Amino acid sequence: MEKYFDASYIWESIPLLIPFLKMTFMVAGLSVLFGTFLGFILTAAKIGKSKFARKVANGYTTILRCTPSIVLLFLVYYGLPAIGDRVGLNLNNIHTAVFVIITFTLQFAAAMSEVMRSAFQSIDKGQFEAAVSVGLSNSQAYRRIVFPQAFVVALPNFGNSLLAVLQEGSLAYTIGLIDVVGKANLIIAGNYNAHALEIFLALAIIYWILSIAIEQFFLKLEKVFSKGKQGLKTA
Amino acid sequence: MLEIRDIHKSFGKTEILKGVDVTIDKGDVVVILGPSGSGKTTLLRCINFLEKADQGRAIFGDIDVNLKTASKKQIHQIRQKIAFVFQNNNLFNNKTALENVTEGLIIGRKIPTAEAVEIGKKALDKVGLSDKYNAYPSELSGGQQQRVGIARAVALNPDIILFDEPTSALDPELVGEVLTVMKNIAKEGTTMLVVTHEMGFAKDVANKVIFMDGGVVVEEGAPHEIFVNPKEERTQKFLKRVLPEDFTYHI
Amino acid sequence: MLEIRDIHKSFGKTEILKGVDVTIDKGDVVVILGPSGSGKTTLLRCINFLEKADQGRAIFGDIDVNLKTASKKQIHQIRQKIAFVFQNNNLFNNKTALENVTEGLIIGRKIPTAEAVEIGKKALDKVGLSDKYNAYPSELSGGQQQRVGIARAVALNPDIILFDEPTSALDPELVGEVLTVMKNIAKEGTTMLVVTHEMGFAKDVANKVIFMDGGVVVEEGAPHEIFVNPKEERTQKFLKRVLPEDFTYHI
Amino acid sequence: ADGNDSDIQKVKIAYDQASKPMSWLDEKGNATGYDVEVMKLVDELLPQYEFEYVGTTSDDLLVGVEQGKYQVGVKNAFWTQERTEKFIFPKEFIGLSSAGLVLKKENEHIKSLSDFASAGFSLAPIAANNAQYTVIDEYNKENPGNKVQLKAGDAFTVDVVQWVNEGRVDGGVIIEGPFEKQVTAEDGPYHNLADEVVYNEFAVIKTWPLFNKKEQEFADAYDQAVKQLKEEKKTSELSTSFYGRDLFEVLDAVER
Amino acid sequence: MSEGLNYKFLVDTFFIALSGVPIALFITIVALLFALPLGFLLALTRINRIPVLHRFAQVYVSFVRGTPIIIQIFIVYSSVPLLLSSLFTKFNIGMNVYDVNPIWYAFIVFTFNTTAVLIEVFRSALSTVNKGQLEAAQSVGLTNVQAYRRIIIPQALVVAMPNICTATVNLIKATSLGYAMSLQEITLKAKVAANVGYNYVEAYIDIFLVYLLLCSAVEFAFKLYEKRLSKYKPSVV
Ligand SMILES: Nc1ncnc2c1ncn2[C@@H]1O[C@H](COP(=O)(O)OP(=O)(O)OP(=O)(O)O)[C@@H](O)[C@H]1O
Ligand SMILES: Nc1ncnc2c1ncn2[C@@H]1O[C@H](COP(=O)(O)OP(=O)(O)OP(=O)(O)O)[C@@H](O)[C@H]1O
Ligand SMILES: [Mg+2]
């Protein structure tokens, strides 16, 4: 074991890896941003009156849920330009990151639409009724009473999905986008594939710290926003 | 002041309201009694457009609306005149007691915040919650919550307040405090339409009792008429069941 | 038959039960009254070991256990003799009415299924639910649910049944049906310890009323003594508050 | 390229960014490696083209070149029949690769794939899109009676030298260059294993740049440039500097 | 792509990819088999705050959820054999660690991973079951174990079902990373087939289709089962 394992590789690689978190964050951040927006539209379709829109939104969710991210990434990365080709658009010069962001936006939106739908539906209908009964318009009632409460319910799941995107973003390396996982791969390649375990441990440490930080952040956020909500105790 | 005419409402294939008329004059306290499922809640909700009736008219001073086809504007107009106190109070969980009361004033009525806060505080004072302005619903007892719900309705200074079993979700001991608040409001001349099982309240405060069953008004009249001398067999049976045998028990 | 001696119980730093003694003889129907928070529920739960008391003894015929240090076996032994009817009935949601009743017999007592089913059906018949054997709790009305809860307790043929406000979660109309069932069971000679706010029940059925406040027994005696002539000021005040002003109202 | 008129054509050269020393993205973020450096020299000789180097994985490189995302890909690619259907192989190869087996010292006597196969040894998994996989696969097809146990796997989880030394597998296919830098070199990460594992070459193989099917013209231009570089011994210099050995010396013995 | 899709290859490879389904399912089932009870027990330790175990479960969940699964695969795949073999040498166990089929590593990784997910699923599901249910069971004379088995678990399971379904679907998808351990599953099979003629695009379409079919079938099965389990609930969505 000692022959192969050299902990110094862990500590030396961490500072090399950290700058590449920027790319990880950029991809995750934009995907979350756009994904939330698209997810919102899907949610609206799911709880709206149009049966057709609901079917489409549900179908979309099922398909995306059932597709491994790497497969989706390849379908987007090669599929979009191929489609573009047909209609005479050259999409080959678009930056790789765009395809990655599109992929994770599509995926995040599917997850988000479920998170938001269930959060929305967990808010008692009486809250809305009480709001309109004191003279608020429908949109005021949603904006001021229903959404703020649904937001708190959605927060923990939102946090989970965010962690998932951060991790899945690592697949972007397969199409040449270098984020923190990509950098780890390059370091390993730079060592001629030696000491990969140590580099991956370094990566695991970074991810772990990151996810704990995000978890804590979301707990805080939840606390701040859940004023007035009964502190639920777990059994 | 408010006249409801021939209101019909079905859920799916079952007709819940089969043509109900209600007339309420200014200052009236009308109590609606009736067995579970008779359509009392549905009636109240239709009046406030929380459910859309299938047929019926509401005449409210110079406003005369069709309950089925009312426009958004009409609905808004009517809702401005009517306040609703829910069985389980439905306080806004994300707002303090005071914010609960002022929300409708500031956002719905566009009253300046300072003024709204003053109105809100007065309303809370009236229901004995001067020390709970900043408490969230989860920090209040059931009785206190229901009192905030009443204050929220009162603060809107509506022409009429609808109460849907405002005490039935409360512990027996808390019922008293809410009933007392309601009595005080009634004494001030507020027009009220109250669904309740509290016979004491009906007797003491109401000037009219309506007994509903199976989606129609079976009998209506002054409380002593209904309680002491119900004409309809259904009313007699119901009262017998609701009033405990020992309602007359002396202490 | 059951004697509870000097029971103490604290939650955190607040002492909820400060030395309570209760004696129940065979066939007794004992009603416990008291304001909210006085420790009534806690007392019942300690007797059934749903909470562990900090101190106290339970003497049950020839069993004499320390409520704090009782062994698993002793707890099991006591629970076999005591049945509990919860305020919100706590029926097993995933079992039918009949399964709810037989669960304790078949699994807890190892009674053969056929026999248990027979006992269960009889118990359900007794509370007037012969037609609801296979209904799930969600398919039953509140009053029916509570009756299943009582049948579940009765079927165990316990030495004593503890009731914790069995009617307070019910609609006023449903209260009657449950009280009637309880009265019938009492008439059959079942020993009962009942926490309730139903004064009528206390007066008609109980042969002993205990008034608790602040974690101690303030006063106890026959119902007419307590209701008509309460000695302690606290008792008087409480009764005044709980009994509606118009408790004496004649119909 | 240093041309200055507007006819300059921009081309994208994809390279496998993680296969040092053939091609890789160095710590400073620059593309380098034998294949890349040759392409840089080619660029200098072709004023009408301007090269842009795009680092990626070999999965992406293959699909990307085929699709036209990239005009050329270099990844120490071997020639295979199937590949000629998807890519243009120019006339001139780009370099040479010594492919061999990594073995434990005690198995030094295994000199060829057939020795390896008859010994019944296990082989480290090879990524399915790696031409090494095809080479072994072809050997197996030609020698159905004496097959090497071939398993597809993923490059980045397989550290061949370590696996062999651990005993996880009996042998692995490796290119000489990486082995040199890993084990033989004084500062190699596995220099401590220098006495425990050996590298036995079983073939020197030509490596090729892969051109997109539409890039015949570009491929022809490349041919001319490379031919000149070979004549000038520039490729031999690069071979020595990246692989520690001028593989062009054994060119005559190369079969594929 | 320039020449359009190779439809023959598309069809042939579809069946090749399909032949990877059994192994993907096998791993999924084994992982679930271990992870379900393990996750449940660890969830109990968290709910009841059992001193050491509850901390352990917490750290465990945070690590597994916090790091990409491919890294976990790598760590297990490269370090477990090393640790084992040094243990074996130490205790003179004459067994070759490397004869072990990589599927065992897949079992380990995916069981670990799924357990962490299920701990959280069960924790939230159990907290939705009213405490009164346990008390009522105790009061009719059931032991704790009996109460859990007959009353609590059946109810918690219904609540947990949708999330278990999600976890299962994610698990199936994650087995596609098994290629890193040379597992002959769907993705690897399709990619090896693609390698022959470099038909990667077609292969990815096939992989997509196979997962889509497999996962929607699993989803459907779960929905059916959920319906059956929740027969006591007033309305099934
Ligand atoms: N949204 C709905 N969909 C279908 N049926 C409904 C709906 N709301 C009410 N009902 C049915 O309409 C009938 C009348 O209900 P309603 O709530 O008006 O009765 P109620 O007189 O208020 O009874 P309670 O005293 O129990 O509150 C009931 O049978 C109920 O099941
Ligand atoms: N698990 C607990 N933890 C902390 N405090 C508790 C707990 N259970 C009960 N209490 C407190 O103990 C006191 C007595 O509660 P208990 O439920 O016994 O009162 P009660 O007499 O049954 O009241 P009620 O009539 O409202 O049911 C209350 O102040 C309550 O807040
Ligand atoms: Mg109602």
Ligand SMILES: [Mg+2]
């Ligand atoms: Mg209590």
